[in-house]
Amino acid sequence: MTEISMVVNGKSVKADVADNTLLVDYIRESLRLTGTHVGCDTSQCGACVVHVDGKAVKSCTMLAASAQGSDVTTIEGLANGDLHPMQAAFKENHGLQCGFCTPGMIMSATDMVARYNASGKELTEEAIRDELEGNICRCTGYHNIVKAIADGASKMTNA
């Protein structure tokens, strides 16, 4: 067992976990934050994306112990009373059907917007599609997800 402590959605948490515990299992099973999903468990689908120290990572492909001391944000940590602008954009643009991929899509979306804003690059439609390489949706056909991210990006920038 290893003792870990980190900040998740602004709250300090601490636990003794088995050394082979994946970050996603710690988040879902111990913290009971079940918004982070497991789609493939083989590092392909992106349903499990969370932010670790401000960067999007696949939480099924990281040990909880490796996140020791980190600042973690999950989908539950985005809304602040009202929906986060990216969540609102997914709702308004029909960026989801079953919703299974949506938490990962939104965590990848807010990460890409932050990176493109920081580097001053333009988040074009082509760039959004390229950035979604690691997020798989089996329902929507992606068009409305791309629309939602473009809309969410402008909402975030003007918020």
Add this chain to the structure above:
Amino acid sequence: MSELKYHKASNASEAASMISGTEDGKFLAGGQTLLPTMKAKLAAPSDLVDVSGASDMIGISISGNTVSIGAMTTHADVAGNPELNAVCPSICALAGNIGDPAVRHRGTIGGSVANNDPAADYPAALLALGATITTNNRDISADDFFVGMFETALEDGEIITKVSFDAPEKGAYAKFPNPASRYAMVGVFAAKSSGGARVAVTGAGSDGVFRQSDMEAALDGSWSPDSVSDVSVSADNLLSDIHGDAAYRANLVKVMAARAVANA
């Protein structure tokens, strides 16, 4: 995933001593290959020594046109480094096309090189750039380092600390990604330096990454896409799988090499 003991190393020498005390320990870098492999029960190390935070193994330094990249530098940090992009844009572009953004945030150059996946991108770059791989014990030239499919010159418990190379006069990487996995079906890195042209091919060889010496000779004669297109590429010793047979890959080697030379 089977049970294991986790250790976190704060520097390379601590990592080396931690692993020497284990039964069947492995280094854990970004985990983007090792953890999926363990989940698939293709590996079951007794211990993991996490080197992703080893402070002396992270970061990029450039002096003149000599580049040195710490083994635990992530793909995202290589892709987004403006100083590196100024001296060697081809390596930044290569790193920015590995996998997807989340993989690039965790995956490292050291992990990729140590793994030597026959379809990985960095091995082609390091071989074409004539890079040196530095470990806790020694310097190994890329020509000696990449031994075969998933095989390297690393000894048990030996740890890669950095890779270094001189930026070429010209260089580019062209990759034909598998449409599903994004790994290279074929990737070719072509580089031109004072010592001559070097061309390295990934994704195609049944023994992993290799140099295409006929193309190197042709480029030494004249550095142009046509020079490599005129070289005949044999399908012997190339991979055949459900994604493409050896003859298809042999043709892709030519096409990717011509694109790399054109973009360099």
